[in-house]
Amino acid sequence: MQWNYAPEVTSALFLLVILAYSLRYRMLPSRRNRLFVMMLNMVFALVCLSIVTVMMSGNTIKIPLEISIIVHTLFFLTYPLVPVLFLWYLITVIFEHRDRLISILMITSYLPKLVYDAFVLVNPFSGFLFAINATSGYVAGKGEVLIFAIAILYMLLIAVLAFLYRKLLNRQLTNVILAYNFIFIGFLVIELFIPSLVLGGTAATLFIFTLYLYIQNKEVMTDRLTNLMNRPAAVEQLRLLDKSDISAHLILISLSDFRTVNGLYGQQFGDALLTFIADFLITVSRAEEVYRYSGDMFLLILREDRKKADEILNVVVERFKKPFSINGTSTTIRAKFVYAQYPEHVKSSENAVALLEFLIAKAKQDTKENVLESSDVSLQDMTRRSRIIEIVKKAVENDSFTIVLQPIYSIKNGSYTKAEALLRLFEQTTR
Numbered sequence: 001m002q003w004n005y006a007p008e009v010t011s012a013l014f015l016l017v018i019l020a021y022s023l024r025y026r027m028l029p030s031r032r033n034r035l036f037v038m039m040l041n042m043v044f045a046l047v048c049l050s051i052v053t054v055m056m057s058g059n060t061i062k063i064p065l066e067i068s069i070i071v072h073t074l075f076f077l078t079y080p081l082v083p084v085l086f087l088w089y090l091i092t093v094i095f096e097h098r099d100r101l102i103s104i105l106m107i108t109s110y111l112p113k114l115v116y117d118a119f120v121l122v123n124p125f126s127g128f129l130f131a132i133n134a135t136s137g138y139v140a141g142k143g144e145v146l147i148f149a150i151a152i153l154y155m156l157l158i159a160v161l162a163f164l165y166r167k168l169l170n171r172q173l174t175n176v177i178l179a180y181n182f183i184f185i186g187f188l189v190i191e192l193f194i195p196s197l198v199l200g201g202t203a204a205t206l207f208i209f210t211l212y213l214y215i216q217n218k219e220v221m222t223d224r225l226t227n228l229m230n231r232p233a234a235v236e237q238l239r240l241l242d243k244s245d246i247s248a249h250l251i252l253i254s255l256s257d258f259r260t261v262n263g264l265y266g267q268q269f270g271d272a273l274l275t276f277i278a279d280f281l282i283t284v285s286r287a288e289e290v291y292r293y294s295g296d297m298f299l300l301i302l303r304e305d306r307k308k309a310d311e312i313l314n315v316v317v318e319r320f321k322k323p324f325s326i327n328g329t330s331t332t333i334r335a336k337f338v339y340a341q342y343p344e345h346v347k348s349s350e351n352a353v354a355l356l357e358f359l360i361a362k363a364k365q366d367t368k369e370n371v372l373e374s375s376d377v378s379l380q381d382m383t384r385r386s387r388i389i390e391i392v393k394k395a396v397e398n399d400s401f402t403i404v405l406q407p408i409y410s411i412k413n414g415s416y417t418k419a420e421a422l423l424r425l426f427e428q429t430t431r
Helices: 006-021 029-055 065-078 083-092 097-110 111-126 148-163 171-193 200-221 231-240 259-267 267-286 306-319 349-365 376-398
Strands: 130-133 139-140 248-255 291-293 297-302 324-326 330-331 336-342 371-373 400-408 415-425
Touching: 006 029, 006 200, 006 259, 029 083, 029 139, 065 111, 065 130, 083 097, 083 171, 083 200, 097 111, 097 376, 111 415, 148 171, 148 231, 171 200, 200 231, 231 291, 248 306, 248 349, 259 267, 259 330, 259 415, 267 291, 267 297, 267 306, 267 324, 297 306, 306 336, 324 336, 336 349, 349 371, 349 376, 376 415
Parallel strands: 336 371
Antiparallel strands: 130 139, 248 297, 248 336, 291 297, 324 330, 400 415
16 A cells, blocks of 8 residues: 655644743643653654654565564554543643642542553564564454544543533533544544545544644643633624624622731731632633632622622622632631623723723722722713823823912901912813
8 A cells, every 4th residue: 555644744844843842841840841742752752653653564674674673563552642641631630739639639530541552562563563574464353443443532521521520610611621522533434435535643633733823822821820711802802892783790899808818827828818819709600700809809700680790799798708728828818899891881891991991999998898889970970080190190291280378367466367279270272
């Protein structure tokens, strides 16, 4: 058979570019970054092995059979490692900060691959997976399908894990998981109908490219501490609402005395508290609806009906009435809540940002009420405040302020004894 491995060569060149741009992930050796680099290196090795095995299959006379068998064995060992590493990557995302559990799940999940490895390593003696001879070259064995079966098994595990913990995963990572499954199955079908076309490494390359784009986008739009989407992502989501007819409910949560807690217990405790609150907010809504708006503020953009949004708000408010326990240390932290409806009280994304920040500042001045709901009146108050600020700015620029001295008359002395200075501004109106 005449093999066509041109797609694999193209994939190898493409991977070299990604490898060059991914060097910075080695500088921050977190578990996620290490797994991504391992996947990238493994895919590159898989593509290279795929090319070499095809070339060897067509030159069985020139190349010693022992070397060809070793290279094919390495290919069979490497092929299922990409889905294994992706499963581990997903485990680290879902169970972040639970190192012991992550280690246990990684070891346990490798057991099927370990059994498969045993079949591969004894294959040179059994010929169960493949055989290589000088006349026919590569000959598929009865168990060759095992290489695809083990990869499909891990894809199913990835899909099941993603489904069970879908509330903890954002939509982009879910799309990456779906893309990986569709890419692999699609290329498997193509190879089934066109056996001469070699696409194993190409499928893995497309997957790693999709994951690379996800990580790149995630770095820009994700808060590193809490793993929530950040303020730019929230603003972008609000802009998307401008272009749709979807209504939403916005809940802004501001921690009132976080600096005090941070100073009292230390920054490490403060970081752990923020992460704990972020994880809690995800459990009451969805990961793609929760944003870290600023250092001590969280924003929920809920696409729920009013009843469901009210229920979520009540759950969050009640939770903040109870102490938070972090590593054996318990503390209470007060919070202010702002609730606004889109588009009833929030007409645009720019308007939403301004209104939320205006209301949270107003809520912090109120020592009695913790929850402030937006209304037409609050929108008018914000507009009036913005108008006053604009007038004052223009007056400063144009030097329009006037100082007026107002004398104070003393009845006892029968004369003017003092004067107070008044700063006055006369707004010029045009018609």
